[in-house]
Amino acid sequence: MKRVAVIEDNPDNRLLVRAILEDHYELTEFASGQEALDAMPADPPDVILLDISLPEMDGTEVLAMIRKNENLRDLPVVALTAHAMVGDRERFLAAGFDQYISKPILEPDKLVAVVAGLLAAGEA
Numbered sequence: 001m002k003r004v005a006v007i008e009d010n011p012d013n014r015l016l017v018r019a020i021l022e023d024h025y026e027l028t029e030f031a032s033g034q035e036a037l038d039a040m041p042a043d044p045p046d047v048i049l050l051d052i053s054l055p056e057m058d059g060t061e062v063l064a065m066i067r068k069n070e071n072l073r074d075l076p077v078v079a080l081t082a083h084a085m086v087g088d089r090e091r092f093l094a095a096g097f098d099q100y101i102s103k104p105i106l107e108p109d110k111l112v113a114v115v116a117g118l119l120a121a122g123e124a
């Protein structure tokens with residue numbers, strides 16, 4: 001089973017992502033960017049879902065650290081954000097995220113499709 005890391009400080013959102021994805025993927029949850037950056041290099045997942053609004057280190061900073069880490073830099077990273085504004089998608093993709101999902105997650109199938117699409121792209 002492919003592995004998805006979820007970096008999200010809101011426990012309700014982590015539960016929701018788990019409920020949507022757990023039949024398809026093995027999930028590892030992190031409540032902060034630092035926690036994830038400490039653990040992931042030794043045991044990298046296949047896809048990372050990364051909240052933007054995180055305490056201490058925000059998602060954009062966490063992404064920068066992921067891209068600097070030789071064990072993590074090539075992994076697909078999906079921005080999860082409640083900051084749904086016009087131009088966000090382009091801004092996050094320009095920042096180096098591979099995909100973008102806005103919260104609240106109202107279309108579970110879309111999250112499943114985004115993760116599956118990134119994994120398929122990685123195997124092509």
Ligand SMILES: [Mg+2]
Binds near residue numbers: 008
């Ligand atoms: Mg958050």
